Amino acid sequence: MTEKVISREKIQDLLKKLGESYNVFAPVQDEGKVLFMSLENSSRDVVLEFKNALKPPKEVFFPQTDILFTFMKTTDGVRSEDAQRKKSKPNLIFAIRPCDVQALQLFDKVFSGDYQDSLYLERREDSIIISMVCSEPQETCFCTSVGGSPVTAEADIILTDLGDQIFASGLTESGEKILEDRNFKTATREFMDKKKEAHSRAEGSMKEVFNMNKISEIIGKSFEKPFWNDISRRCINCYTCTFLCPTCHCFDITDVKRKGGGERIKTWDSCMSPLFTLHASGHNPRGEEYSRWRQRLFHKFKYLPDNLGLLGCVGCGRCLDTCPTGMDIREILNIVISEDKTKE
């Protein structure tokens, strides 16, 4: 593992150079919010002082709206054309938090399972992930409770903010190659110690908010329990939690009319919507609001672990932080877990 440091003011220069070979996505300020945006044709400054981006960078590989093909009326019928997808430079995500990296591992499994999703895989191919350690996790963070860590990630490079200097560890071949750039200097003992200190401080600030032991089994037994209606009562069934979730990956395919023809599009979908399961007959197996909340929990903590061996939650806390009615997945899981204990 190569260990280097780069001074804070050299980051812009580094990103500019990386921009020659990659389409770089990095956290930028947008009217007080931090969002990941492409630096291509953008003059925005990258921010490193952020807790986490409001929206996970999942859309780099899985955009909210993706055009599959277009169709148009011609004199001799209908002609369809694959959407123009010019394979430009590979994608690079800079300063993505470890929880969001963990979510990408789930995406990789989902989109390259029985069906190889070429749209996802093309964008993911040769992509570079540069992660940034969470020196100061938020009150809403709970990555360590779902098997994650604020300081490690399956990335190409992992950065640690040490103030004037940023510590960089190369974890893969492509990561190490990037560290050959002359903006990086060899890390001295002093910086290594500082990094270690920062890591243990970050890890020490995390609390276990629930016990994941046998969670899939516990959740599985709760399907018919009477509490679902009560605990999801205040939920208004908007899609905020699902759309801002780094692991939520459900989508819908619809046609949209455009001038002279139309497009077949793939768009994010949400299990919070009654439309998600509405049958053509008019019947809806998940017509009740509580059943949709239950589904969200089951998918994340039972179906995904059972089917793919990975939890559908990485503990980023976005859902509870942005919920307009204060639904808190930690609270709900704890109710399910404690109800399981009391009933036996």
Place this chain on the structure above:
Amino acid sequence: MINIQDELRAKAKELLKKKKVNVLIGYGSLNENDLPKPIFIREEKDVDMLVWNPFCINNLGKYLLKERGKIGIVAKGCDVRSIIGLIQEHKIKRENIVILGIRCPGIIDIRKLPDKGNATRLHMERKNNVVMVGGKKMQFEEVCYDKCLTCKYPSPIEADFRFGEEVKARKENEGDSVSKLESMNIEERLKYWDARFEKCIRCTACREICPFCYCERCILDETIPAWVSRSTDLSDTRLFHMIRFLHVAGRCVDCGECERACPMELPLRKIVKMIEKDIKEMFDFEPGTSLEDIPVLAQYNIEDREDFIR
């Protein structure tokens, strides 16, 4: 502040005990670290979860449509206006609800606190117009919701019980945000909104949180045909918001919930204010201010302006 909370709990206990209500919708916290959330109290023993503090922002009126029977509800001045609106529209009956109205001096916007107030919230004190945030003195005006700055009805217009001291109405002076937009030409305005709508993720939080978005079938959800596509193409997102706002015109009471619920922090109240102004100028009507009113777009007056019909 503590007084209001105690009084609320006592009243809630009484109402549930005497079976005057079968559910009480209020604000609650499981522990004191939590921000208050909407809660539904059905039994006397749970009344102690009920809280009142300067973070009780949700407009609980939305939940009146979810409950059955006799419903008790905690409502601030602004929220009461939407409840009046729902009664006018025959969605609920006045005699079926018991309003625990709060004279509200304003609510703190956690987005305006450093780190969303996560670290400092618990040590916050408020004395008149000064708020102590983590040892730092701040003017209440710096940290409260924008809507509270110009609140015309801090004291509930309609209520069965009232709590808290009389609060003076603030001066209506939202002119700034509206006049700035009005002074723009169409191209500039489009540019302004497109730059914001581009961020919209179409999560529908603005619709779901709105007390007046109660339609069982919504045109924005129709699939055969899909009048508004799920695509986040600007043309679809513009349409999404235009349709929603036109449907609440003349009914919207500026409770501000759409803007608060929006995870992408779109300035939706700017549209609310423009609509409010139009309704006032065209029909001299202010929604949700009197139980006797007929909703403005449900009545016809021979003097109504018609010059916009062409």
